[in-house]
Amino acid sequence: MNTLRTEEMTLNMGPQHPSTHGVLRFIVRADGEVMREAVPDVGYLHRSIEKIAEKVGYHGFMPYTDRVDYVCAMFTNQGWGMACEKLAGIEVPRRGEYCRVIAAEFNRIASHLLSVGTMAMDIGAMTPFTHAIREREMINDLIEELCGARLTFNYMRIGGVGFDLPPGWREKALAYLDHFDPILEEYNALISYNKIYIERLANVGVIAADDAVNYNLVGPNLRACGVKWDIRKDIPYSVYPDFEFEVPIGSGQWGTLGDAMDRYMVRIREMAESSKILRQALKQLPPGSVLAKVPRNFKPPAGECQIRVESARGDMGWYVVSDGTAFPWRVHVRTGSFAAMGITQKLSRGLMIADLVTLIASLDVIAPEIDR
């Protein structure tokens, strides 16, 4: 009696693939439609950014940090600024900190909008993407007016921010938030509560809480597993203790705790929380200077420091070693996407090939952030 002969098949997904969010390659070993394993192959976007820092000096490295994670560049700006300030013991003026938080939280909304929009698009729903991008463009308009660029902001400086808010910007920002909150509801009605969409995401790529901790997941990916860990709350930095906000965690109400739907909904809820923070920050904005006195020839004393920032993709670490000269001796960035990439190999076992796209999209991986 002859049985049907089956054979394991090796597939390459990427490096150029529309749904890998950048140049990213997966080597998929599949048995029919079911994956045995998907091995991520990273390194296509390595630009030696950490090495560049050793050559361009402290002030000159700020525009490079925009390129570490171009979707939420305000956080990389802030991380670098905070690391240098900690090294040299500079205190940022209060208004400067508020400007940083305002810019960063707007950037978080923009980043999550891109994430939820492309997630729907990867799964096959094209329309929500245009809705999300429309809102993101409006935020980009605001940020462009604030700092002059839409993507590579270079807004923050060591010791504060480069520009104060332009006249009338605060009213515009508040008007935008008034417009944004109902839009989020509309977006939920459009796609988040769609039965087909939920069925497609629920129970896909389930991460257990202890697995998430062991694999070093951070940010919304970690919180979706039910672990309440947010640097803004747990190791407060900047002026975050001034604001009241919730840290949304996964509920598992659509399927299992820690599935793709939970990660999606955590991002949606975080946008609402960011909107809350922004309203408080714009209301409480103190007067004064936005930039501390920092010498143009910036030479921090020899030493090392580690800074943690809660970026849109989670806990971002900046480690800087100074030897007392005008150039850092060593810079290292720890990003959330790299950790998220590490867990895909484990999660892909037994998953359908079509669900791999869902998995990558739900982990919100930004390819240049993996390699730096």
Place this chain on the structure above:
Amino acid sequence: MGAIGSYVENIKDAVTTIFEGMAVTASHFVRKPYTVQYPDRTEVRVQDTLPFRYRGILEVDLEICTGCLACERACPIDCIVIAVEKDPATRGMIISQFDIDIAKCMFCGLCSEPCPTGSIHHTTEFEGADFSLESLIRRFVKEPIHAYKAKKGPETDPRLAPILSRGMHYLDQWAQPGGDKPAAGTEES
């Protein structure tokens, strides 16, 4: 509820939620369109609608350039090349070369911050497509020119005064380090 019951329930859920989504899409038929058709269907040039701080292609007002090389030092990628030499006759500075490689420039704005007169500044121009990399190098010095010397008191030369006032207005947009007063033209609260 049996298997058939949940089957029907699922179909009902799917249909109603799809209709909710469709309602959102349909509501956009009666809203104002958000998109604009670039470049030929806009009422004003896009360049004119951009905010003042927009970081477009760099431009240099050579008339008010002091030849201090602050921008060259600030540039992280060395896309600015300036050559200055001393004029033996007047002991002033002569700028004989001021090149900016727009192909290299990453529009970070770090060069325009330390400029004492606002000579080097970003424009709102962004359409930089060209046929060769060579033509993207902007050479601002046509023939060697005397560097600008800042005067005590206001500028009296009627030709330079408007250029300088534009430059200083540009500089006012930056937050001055350590200045308790916010930069001019920014929000007071």
